[in-house]
Amino acid sequence: EDQVTQSPEALRLQEGESSSLNCSYTVSGLRGLFWYRQDPGKGPEFLFTLYSAGEEKEKERLKATLTKKESFLHITAPKPEDSATYLCAVQARAGKSTFGDGTTLTVKP
């Protein structure tokens, strides 16, 4: 059975204080690993897709990396508007994806 574990559950940072979120996964035949951002009361919004170990993608202050067992979402010099829940998901078989429980990030000014 596919499993996704995200840590920490919650993370509080001061504005400008860089950190990383972790997504550990167990899956047979990874087809893709996805990162989403979710704001309160809204649906998840796509950030990145990673397909193979060693791959990295960047967008503004966010950078996602992938190994064979885990993915990291690095946040550099975060701002209050980066506060949200960040979700990780894996896709192993055609059409099916498994989500982690998310990390809730709070960035204080």
Place this chain on the structure above:
Amino acid sequence: NAGVTQTPKFRVLKTGQSMTLLCAQDMNHEYMYWYRQDPGMGLRLIHYSVGEGTTAKGEVPDGYNVSRLKKQNFLLGLESAAPSQTSVYFCASRGQIRSSSTDTQYFGPGTRLTVL
């Protein structure tokens, strides 16, 4: 493009009542999904569809039924609602990002359902 839309946005049911949630997408995607999200938890897959006329069970299918009669619509039904089905329901469709080979799911705004 409206993307993925969900109807209704909010609903309150009594135990034993039935209802249907409607999801529509205008991106011509083959894959569509229904998830539920409970407080402090991620998304759990209820049912999904890999194309018109097809459906498959996800992680938590009990108490729900689905239909995909048209490619653009994916319906989620609750035949006899229970308090344990109180949740936020998200629909998603999957396809490629424009001018890219990157594949992702596009989510609707959610339906907040309370079962008393």
